[in-house]
Amino acid sequence: MFPATLPTRLLAAFGLVVSVAACSSTPATTTPDTFSVWDPYPQFTAESEWAKTIDKCGSEAGVKIQRQAYDTTDLTSKVLLAAQQGTAPHVLVLDNPVVSTLAEGGVLKANSEAGLDASQVSPNLAAAGTLNGQTYGVPIGANTLALYYNKAVLSAAGVDPASVKDWDSLNAALAKVKAAGKKGITFSAIGTEEGTFQFLPWFWGANGSLTDLPSGKSALELWKSWLDNGYAPNSIVNNTQTTSWQEFATGEYAFAENGTWQLGNAKKAGFEYGVIPIPGRTGGTAPAPTGGEFVTVPVQNNKDTETKAGRIATCLTAPDKVLAADTALTYISAVPSVQQQQVSAQPELAVWVEAVKSAKGRTGDNLGTKYPKISQPLWGAVQAALTGAKTPEAALRDAQAAVK
Numbered sequence: 001m002f003p004a005t006l007p008t009r010l011l012a013a014f015g016l017v018v019s020v021a022a023c024s025s026t027p028a029t030t031t032p033d034t035f036s037v038w039d040p041y042p043q044f045t046a047e048s049e050w051a052k053t054i055d056k057c058g059s060e061a062g063v064k065i066q067r068q069a070y071d072t073t074d075l076t077s078k079v080l081l082a083a084q085q086g087t088a089p090h091v092l093v094l095d096n097p098v099v100s101t102l103a104e105g106g107v108l109k110a111n112s113e114a115g116l117d118a119s120q121v122s123p124n125l126a127a128a129g130t131l132n133g134q135t136y137g138v139p140i141g142a143n144t145l146a147l148y149y150n151k152a153v154l155s156a157a158g159v160d161p162a163s164v165k166d167w168d169s170l171n172a173a174l175a176k177v178k179a180a181g182k183k184g185i186t187f188s189a190i191g192t193e194e195g196t197f198q199f200l201p202w203f204w205g206a207n208g209s210l211t212d213l214p215s216g217k218s219a220l221e222l223w224k225s226w227l228d229n230g231y232a233p234n235s236i237v238n239n240t241q242t243t244s245w246q247e248f249a250t251g252e253y254a255f256a257e258n259g260t261w262q263l264g265n266a267k268k269a270g271f272e273y274g275v276i277p278i279p280g281r282t283g284g285t286a287p288a289p290t291g292g293e294f295v296t297v298p299v300q301n302n303k304d305t306e307t308k309a310g311r312i313a314t315c316l317t318a319p320d321k322v323l324a325a326d327t328a329l330t331y332i333s334a335v336p337s338v339q340q341q342q343v344s345a346q347p348e349l350a351v352w353v354e355a356v357k358s359a360k361g362r363t364g365d366n367l368g369t370k371y372p373k374i375s376q377p378l379w380g381a382v383q384a385a386l387t388g389a390k391t392p393e394a395a396l397r398d399a400q401a402a403v404k
Helices: 008-013 015-021 049-061 072-085 096-104 123-129 151-156 167-179 193-205 213-228 241-248 260-267 303-316 319-329 336-345 347-358 368-386 392-403
Strands: 034-039 064-069 091-095 145-150 183-186 253-259 273-276 293-296
Touching (some): 034 049, 034 072, 034 303, 049 064, 049 303, 049 319, 072 091, 072 096, 091 303, 096 123, 096 293, 123 293, 145 151, 145 347, 151 167, 151 253, 167 213, 167 253, 183 241, 193 241, 193 368, 213 392, 253 260, 273 347, 293 303, 303 319, 319 336, 336 347
Parallel strands (some): 034 064, 034 091
Antiparallel strands (some): 091 293, 145 253, 145 273
16 A cells, blocks of 8 residues: 655655645546556657557557656656655656665555566666665666767877777877867766766776765866866866767867767767767776666556556567667667667667666665765765866865765
Protein backbone atom coordinates (compact mmCIF):
# COMPACT_ATOMS: atom_id res chain seq x y z
CA MET A 1 0.00 0.00 0.00
CA PHE A 2 1.37 3.42 -0.90
CA PRO A 3 2.00 5.64 2.16
CA ALA A 4 -0.26 8.64 2.62
CA THR A 5 2.66 11.04 2.52
CA LEU A 6 6.22 10.98 1.29
CA PRO A 7 8.97 10.34 3.84
CA THR A 8 10.05 13.50 5.62
CA ARG A 9 13.61 13.23 4.30
CA LEU A 10 12.39 13.35 0.70
CA LEU A 11 10.08 16.29 1.28
CA ALA A 12 12.85 18.15 3.06
CA ALA A 13 15.27 17.54 0.20
CA PHE A 14 12.79 18.87 -2.34
CA GLY A 15 10.82 21.28 -0.19
CA LEU A 16 11.32 24.19 -2.54
CA VAL A 17 10.32 22.42 -5.75
CA VAL A 18 7.32 20.83 -4.06
CA SER A 19 6.08 24.16 -2.77
CA VAL A 20 6.41 25.67 -6.22
CA ALA A 21 4.71 22.71 -7.84
CA ALA A 22 1.82 22.97 -5.42
CA CYS A 23 0.84 26.18 -7.18
CA SER A 24 0.86 24.47 -10.56
CA SER A 25 -1.95 22.67 -12.29
CA THR A 26 -3.12 19.41 -10.74
CA PRO A 27 -1.80 16.30 -12.55
CA ALA A 28 -4.35 14.74 -14.87
CA THR A 29 -6.27 11.72 -13.59
CA THR A 30 -6.79 8.56 -15.61
CA THR A 31 -9.61 6.09 -16.08
CA PRO A 32 -9.13 2.35 -15.33
CA ASP A 33 -8.30 1.57 -18.99
CA THR A 34 -5.97 4.54 -19.36
CA PHE A 35 -2.40 4.53 -18.08
CA SER A 36 -0.30 7.65 -17.63
CA VAL A 37 3.27 7.96 -18.87
CA TRP A 38 5.29 11.02 -17.86
CA ASP A 39 8.55 11.90 -19.59
CA PRO A 40 11.00 14.83 -19.86
CA TYR A 41 10.73 15.24 -23.63
CA PRO A 42 8.33 18.13 -24.35
CA GLN A 43 10.17 18.68 -27.64
CA PHE A 44 8.69 15.46 -29.04
CA THR A 45 5.14 15.75 -30.33
CA ALA A 46 2.54 13.05 -30.82
CA GLU A 47 3.89 12.50 -34.35
CA SER A 48 7.42 11.67 -33.15
CA GLU A 49 8.85 8.15 -33.11
CA TRP A 50 9.12 8.37 -29.33
CA ALA A 51 5.40 9.11 -28.91
CA LYS A 52 4.49 6.42 -31.42
CA THR A 53 6.57 3.89 -29.46
CA ILE A 54 4.67 4.75 -26.28
CA ASP A 55 1.34 4.27 -28.05
CA LYS A 56 2.47 0.89 -29.43
CA CYS A 57 3.42 -0.29 -25.96
CA GLY A 58 0.06 0.82 -24.62
CA SER A 59 -1.73 -1.08 -27.35
CA GLU A 60 0.26 -4.24 -26.61
CA ALA A 61 -0.71 -3.94 -22.94
CA GLY A 62 -4.36 -3.42 -23.88
CA VAL A 63 -4.63 0.12 -22.51
CA LYS A 64 -4.73 3.67 -23.76
CA ILE A 65 -1.79 5.89 -22.91
CA GLN A 66 -2.14 9.41 -21.60
CA ARG A 67 1.28 10.96 -22.06
CA GLN A 68 2.47 14.07 -20.21
CA ALA A 69 5.81 15.70 -21.07
CA TYR A 70 7.58 18.20 -18.81
CA ASP A 71 10.98 19.86 -18.63
CA THR A 72 13.36 17.76 -16.51
CA THR A 73 13.30 19.97 -13.39
CA ASP A 74 9.55 20.51 -13.63
CA LEU A 75 9.00 16.77 -13.98
CA THR A 76 10.78 15.99 -10.72
CA SER A 77 8.73 18.47 -8.71
CA LYS A 78 5.44 17.32 -10.25
CA VAL A 79 6.24 13.67 -9.55
CA LEU A 80 7.01 14.43 -5.92
CA LEU A 81 3.76 16.29 -5.48
CA ALA A 82 1.75 13.62 -7.31
CA ALA A 83 3.32 10.86 -5.20
CA GLN A 84 2.44 12.75 -2.04
CA GLN A 85 -1.17 13.00 -3.25
CA GLY A 86 -1.35 9.36 -4.36
CA THR A 87 -1.67 10.29 -8.05
CA ALA A 88 1.77 9.28 -9.32
CA PRO A 89 1.99 8.33 -13.01
CA HIS A 90 1.93 4.63 -13.84
CA VAL A 91 5.19 4.82 -15.82
CA LEU A 92 7.81 7.49 -15.25
CA VAL A 93 10.78 8.33 -17.49
CA LEU A 94 13.26 10.42 -15.52
CA ASP A 95 16.83 11.65 -15.54
CA ASN A 96 19.20 8.99 -14.21
CA PRO A 97 20.68 10.97 -11.26
CA VAL A 98 17.16 11.41 -9.81
CA VAL A 99 16.38 7.68 -9.75
CA SER A 100 18.18 6.98 -6.49
CA THR A 101 16.55 9.98 -4.79
CA LEU A 102 13.03 8.84 -5.66
CA ALA A 103 13.90 5.23 -4.86
CA GLU A 104 15.19 6.17 -1.41
CA GLY A 105 12.04 8.22 -0.87
CA GLY A 106 9.80 5.23 -1.53
CA VAL A 107 8.34 6.63 -4.77
CA LEU A 108 9.62 3.88 -7.11
CA LYS A 109 9.16 0.14 -7.21
CA ALA A 110 12.29 -2.00 -7.39
CA ASN A 111 12.62 -4.00 -10.60
CA SER A 112 12.25 -7.25 -8.69
CA GLU A 113 8.77 -6.11 -7.61
CA ALA A 114 7.74 -4.29 -10.79
CA GLY A 115 8.69 -7.12 -13.14
CA LEU A 116 11.40 -5.13 -14.91
CA ASP A 117 14.61 -6.74 -16.12
CA ALA A 118 17.79 -4.73 -16.69
CA SER A 119 19.96 -7.77 -17.43
CA GLN A 120 20.30 -6.95 -21.15
CA VAL A 121 21.57 -3.47 -20.32
CA SER A 122 25.28 -2.65 -20.04
CA PRO A 123 26.09 -2.93 -16.30
CA ASN A 124 27.81 0.47 -16.17
CA LEU A 125 24.59 2.12 -17.34
CA ALA A 126 22.27 0.14 -15.07
CA ALA A 127 24.45 1.11 -12.10
CA ALA A 128 23.00 4.64 -12.07
CA GLY A 129 19.67 3.12 -10.98
CA THR A 130 21.09 0.78 -8.35
CA LEU A 131 20.74 1.57 -4.67
CA ASN A 132 21.53 -0.76 -1.78
CA GLY A 133 21.61 -3.81 -4.02
CA GLN A 134 18.29 -3.09 -5.75
CA THR A 135 17.88 -1.75 -9.29
CA TYR A 136 15.10 0.71 -10.08
CA GLY A 137 14.06 1.03 -13.69
CA VAL A 138 15.81 0.38 -16.98
CA PRO A 139 17.82 2.97 -18.91
CA ILE A 140 16.22 3.80 -22.23
CA GLY A 141 19.54 4.96 -23.63
CA ALA A 142 22.48 7.12 -22.78
CA ASN A 143 24.47 10.04 -23.97
CA THR A 144 27.84 11.13 -22.76
CA LEU A 145 30.79 13.37 -23.59
CA ALA A 146 33.65 13.20 -26.08
CA LEU A 147 35.90 15.65 -27.93
CA TYR A 148 34.70 17.10 -31.22
CA TYR A 149 37.51 18.42 -33.41
CA ASN A 150 37.76 20.72 -36.39
CA LYS A 151 39.66 18.87 -39.12
CA ALA A 152 40.89 22.01 -40.89
CA VAL A 153 42.24 23.61 -37.71
CA LEU A 154 44.14 20.47 -36.72
CA SER A 155 45.46 19.95 -40.25
CA ALA A 156 46.79 23.52 -40.41
CA ALA A 157 48.55 22.96 -37.09
CA GLY A 158 50.06 19.64 -38.22
CA VAL A 159 48.11 17.62 -35.66
CA ASP A 160 46.83 14.11 -36.35
CA PRO A 161 43.76 13.63 -34.11
CA ALA A 162 44.64 9.94 -33.81
CA SER A 163 47.80 11.00 -31.95
CA VAL A 164 45.75 12.31 -29.00
CA LYS A 165 45.90 9.37 -26.64
CA ASP A 166 46.56 10.93 -23.23
CA TRP A 167 46.91 14.33 -21.55
CA ASP A 168 50.49 14.88 -22.71
CA SER A 169 49.59 14.34 -26.36
CA LEU A 170 46.50 16.54 -26.01
CA ASN A 171 48.60 19.33 -24.49
CA ALA A 172 51.10 18.97 -27.32
CA ALA A 173 48.28 19.28 -29.85
CA LEU A 174 46.92 22.39 -28.13
CA ALA A 175 50.37 24.00 -28.16
CA LYS A 176 50.67 23.41 -31.92
CA VAL A 177 47.20 24.84 -32.54
CA LYS A 178 48.02 27.99 -30.58
CA ALA A 179 51.33 28.37 -32.42
CA ALA A 180 49.41 28.15 -35.71
CA GLY A 181 47.27 31.11 -34.65
CA LYS A 182 44.08 29.24 -33.82
CA LYS A 183 42.18 28.58 -30.59
CA GLY A 184 42.57 25.40 -28.58
CA ILE A 185 39.64 23.95 -26.68
CA THR A 186 36.31 25.10 -25.34
CA PHE A 187 34.04 23.51 -22.75
CA SER A 188 31.64 24.34 -19.93
CA ALA A 189 33.01 25.05 -16.47
CA ILE A 190 29.97 26.99 -15.25
CA GLY A 191 29.09 26.83 -11.56
CA THR A 192 26.19 24.40 -11.97
CA GLU A 193 25.72 20.68 -12.53
CA GLU A 194 26.73 21.23 -16.16
CA GLY A 195 30.17 22.27 -14.95
CA THR A 196 30.55 19.17 -12.81
CA PHE A 197 29.27 17.01 -15.67
CA GLN A 198 31.98 18.34 -17.99
CA PHE A 199 34.73 18.13 -15.36
CA LEU A 200 34.07 14.51 -14.38
CA PRO A 201 35.77 12.83 -17.38
CA TRP A 202 39.01 14.59 -16.48
CA PHE A 203 38.50 13.99 -12.76
CA TRP A 204 37.79 10.29 -13.26
CA GLY A 205 40.46 10.12 -15.96
CA ALA A 206 42.94 11.10 -13.25
CA ASN A 207 41.64 8.26 -11.05
CA GLY A 208 39.82 10.75 -8.87
CA SER A 209 37.14 9.53 -6.48
CA LEU A 210 34.02 11.52 -5.61
CA THR A 211 34.44 10.45 -1.99
CA ASP A 212 37.95 11.97 -1.97
CA LEU A 213 37.85 15.18 -4.02
CA PRO A 214 41.56 16.08 -3.58
CA SER A 215 42.37 12.84 -5.42
CA GLY A 216 41.41 14.63 -8.66
CA LYS A 217 43.82 17.53 -8.16
CA SER A 218 45.72 16.86 -11.40
CA ALA A 219 42.51 17.26 -13.42
CA LEU A 220 41.83 20.71 -12.00
CA GLU A 221 45.49 21.63 -12.54
CA LEU A 222 45.09 20.56 -16.17
CA TRP A 223 42.08 22.84 -16.73
CA LYS A 224 43.82 25.73 -14.98
CA SER A 225 46.93 25.25 -17.14
CA TRP A 226 44.79 25.55 -20.26
CA LEU A 227 43.61 28.96 -19.12
CA ASP A 228 47.10 30.05 -18.09
CA ASN A 229 48.58 28.94 -21.43
CA GLY A 230 45.80 30.48 -23.50
CA TYR A 231 44.59 27.12 -24.79
CA ALA A 232 41.06 27.70 -23.44
CA PRO A 233 39.09 30.98 -23.35
CA ASN A 234 38.18 32.80 -20.14
CA SER A 235 34.54 32.37 -21.15
CA ILE A 236 34.59 28.75 -19.96
CA VAL A 237 33.79 29.83 -16.39
CA ASN A 238 30.39 31.05 -17.59
CA ASN A 239 29.89 28.73 -20.54
CA THR A 240 27.01 26.31 -20.64
CA GLN A 241 27.32 23.33 -22.94
CA THR A 242 25.27 25.30 -25.46
CA THR A 243 27.42 28.44 -25.43
CA SER A 244 30.64 26.46 -25.56
CA TRP A 245 29.26 24.69 -28.62
CA GLN A 246 28.49 28.06 -30.19
CA GLU A 247 32.16 28.96 -29.73
CA PHE A 248 33.25 25.77 -31.46
CA ALA A 249 30.77 26.42 -34.28
CA THR A 250 32.67 29.61 -35.19
CA GLY A 251 35.30 27.35 -36.76
CA GLU A 252 38.12 28.90 -34.73
CA TYR A 253 38.60 26.13 -32.16
CA ALA A 254 40.43 22.85 -32.51
CA PHE A 255 38.44 20.95 -29.87
CA ALA A 256 35.17 21.13 -27.98
CA GLU A 257 34.00 18.89 -25.18
CA ASN A 258 30.35 18.11 -25.82
CA GLY A 259 27.84 15.32 -26.30
CA THR A 260 25.86 13.27 -28.76
CA TRP A 261 23.07 15.85 -28.64
CA GLN A 262 25.24 18.17 -30.77
CA LEU A 263 25.59 15.74 -33.68
CA GLY A 264 22.84 17.46 -35.64
CA ASN A 265 24.45 20.85 -35.11
CA ALA A 266 27.87 19.46 -36.02
CA LYS A 267 26.55 18.43 -39.43
CA LYS A 268 25.29 21.98 -39.96
CA ALA A 269 28.47 23.71 -38.78
CA GLY A 270 29.89 24.26 -42.26
CA PHE A 271 33.25 22.58 -41.65
CA GLU A 272 34.53 19.03 -41.46
CA TYR A 273 34.59 17.62 -37.96
CA GLY A 274 35.48 14.41 -36.19
CA VAL A 275 35.09 12.95 -32.71
CA ILE A 276 37.59 11.27 -30.40
CA PRO A 277 37.14 9.90 -26.87
CA ILE A 278 38.24 12.05 -23.96
CA PRO A 279 41.63 10.60 -23.00
CA GLY A 280 42.57 9.50 -19.52
CA ARG A 281 45.62 11.08 -17.91
CA THR A 282 47.97 8.26 -18.89
CA GLY A 283 45.97 6.84 -21.78
CA GLY A 284 42.81 4.98 -22.58
CA THR A 285 39.30 6.40 -22.65
CA ALA A 286 38.35 8.40 -19.59
CA PRO A 287 35.07 7.43 -17.92
CA ALA A 288 32.58 10.15 -18.79
CA PRO A 289 29.31 10.66 -16.90
CA THR A 290 26.17 9.23 -18.40
CA GLY A 291 23.25 11.37 -19.38
CA GLY A 292 19.93 9.85 -20.27
CA GLU A 293 16.81 8.59 -18.60
CA PHE A 294 15.45 5.51 -16.88
CA VAL A 295 12.00 4.06 -17.46
CA THR A 296 10.61 3.34 -13.99
CA VAL A 297 7.41 2.21 -12.30
CA PRO A 298 6.18 4.39 -9.42
CA VAL A 299 4.44 2.79 -6.45
CA GLN A 300 0.66 2.38 -6.96
CA ASN A 301 -2.10 1.29 -4.57
CA ASN A 302 -2.97 -1.74 -6.70
CA LYS A 303 -0.72 -4.69 -7.47
CA ASP A 304 -2.41 -5.45 -10.80
CA THR A 305 -1.90 -1.84 -11.87
CA GLU A 306 1.80 -2.04 -11.01
CA THR A 307 2.11 -5.29 -12.97
CA LYS A 308 0.55 -3.78 -16.09
CA ALA A 309 2.69 -0.66 -15.69
CA GLY A 310 5.70 -2.96 -15.53
CA ARG A 311 4.70 -4.52 -18.85
CA ILE A 312 4.47 -1.08 -20.47
CA ALA A 313 7.86 -0.08 -19.06
CA THR A 314 9.37 -3.37 -20.25
CA CYS A 315 8.00 -2.75 -23.73
CA LEU A 316 9.47 0.76 -23.87
CA THR A 317 12.96 -0.61 -23.21
CA ALA A 318 12.70 -3.78 -25.32
CA PRO A 319 15.35 -4.15 -28.05
CA ASP A 320 12.75 -4.31 -30.82
CA LYS A 321 11.24 -0.99 -29.69
CA VAL A 322 14.18 0.97 -28.38
CA LEU A 323 16.11 1.39 -31.64
CA ALA A 324 13.56 3.80 -33.10
CA ALA A 325 13.15 5.57 -29.76
CA ASP A 326 16.90 6.00 -29.21
CA THR A 327 17.33 7.32 -32.74
CA ALA A 328 14.59 9.88 -32.09
CA LEU A 329 16.15 10.85 -28.75
CA THR A 330 19.71 10.93 -30.22
CA TYR A 331 20.79 8.40 -27.60
CA ILE A 332 23.19 5.52 -27.74
CA SER A 333 21.20 2.46 -26.75
CA ALA A 334 21.80 0.88 -23.36
CA VAL A 335 21.55 -2.56 -25.02
CA PRO A 336 24.78 -3.77 -26.74
CA SER A 337 22.93 -5.58 -29.55
CA VAL A 338 21.04 -2.39 -30.42
CA GLN A 339 24.27 -0.37 -30.26
CA GLN A 340 25.62 -2.59 -33.05
CA GLN A 341 22.54 -1.83 -35.17
CA GLN A 342 23.04 1.89 -34.58
CA VAL A 343 26.66 1.77 -35.73
CA SER A 344 25.71 -0.28 -38.80
CA ALA A 345 23.22 2.41 -39.77
CA GLN A 346 25.46 5.35 -38.77
CA PRO A 347 29.18 4.45 -38.61
CA GLU A 348 30.01 7.85 -37.10
CA LEU A 349 28.33 6.65 -33.88
CA ALA A 350 31.10 4.10 -33.25
CA VAL A 351 33.16 6.50 -31.13
CA TRP A 352 30.08 7.36 -29.08
CA VAL A 353 29.34 3.70 -28.44
CA GLU A 354 32.88 3.28 -27.13
CA ALA A 355 32.47 6.37 -24.94
CA VAL A 356 29.23 5.02 -23.50
CA LYS A 357 30.88 1.67 -22.79
CA SER A 358 33.46 3.47 -20.64
CA ALA A 359 30.96 5.85 -19.03
CA LYS A 360 29.65 5.71 -15.48
CA GLY A 361 26.68 7.09 -13.62
CA ARG A 362 27.15 10.11 -11.40
CA THR A 363 25.25 8.40 -8.59
CA GLY A 364 27.12 5.12 -9.11
CA ASP A 365 29.38 3.54 -6.52
CA ASN A 366 26.27 3.56 -4.28
CA LEU A 367 26.52 7.34 -3.85
CA GLY A 368 22.81 7.74 -4.52
CA THR A 369 21.44 10.85 -2.83
CA LYS A 370 24.91 11.79 -1.59
CA TYR A 371 25.90 12.85 -5.11
CA PRO A 372 24.26 16.33 -5.16
CA LYS A 373 25.98 17.14 -1.86
CA ILE A 374 29.31 16.35 -3.53
CA SER A 375 28.64 17.91 -6.92
CA GLN A 376 27.93 21.41 -5.66
CA PRO A 377 31.16 21.80 -3.67
CA LEU A 378 33.02 20.27 -6.63
CA TRP A 379 31.76 22.80 -9.16
CA GLY A 380 32.51 25.51 -6.61
CA ALA A 381 36.09 24.25 -6.39
CA VAL A 382 36.43 24.30 -10.17
CA GLN A 383 35.21 27.89 -10.29
CA ALA A 384 37.53 28.96 -7.45
CA ALA A 385 40.57 27.43 -9.11
CA LEU A 386 39.86 28.71 -12.62
CA THR A 387 39.23 32.26 -11.44
CA GLY A 388 42.41 32.22 -9.37
CA ALA A 389 40.62 32.61 -6.05
CA LYS A 390 42.29 29.43 -4.78
CA THR A 391 44.91 26.95 -5.92
CA PRO A 392 43.49 23.68 -7.29
CA GLU A 393 44.78 21.84 -4.23
CA ALA A 394 43.20 24.28 -1.76
CA ALA A 395 39.94 24.45 -3.71
CA LEU A 396 39.47 20.70 -3.65
CA ARG A 397 40.54 20.42 -0.04
CA ASP A 398 37.96 23.03 0.97
CA ALA A 399 35.33 21.31 -1.16
CA GLN A 400 35.97 18.03 0.62
CA ALA A 401 35.58 19.76 3.97
CA ALA A 402 32.27 21.22 2.79
CA VAL A 403 31.02 17.74 1.86
CA LYS A 404 31.81 16.43 5.33
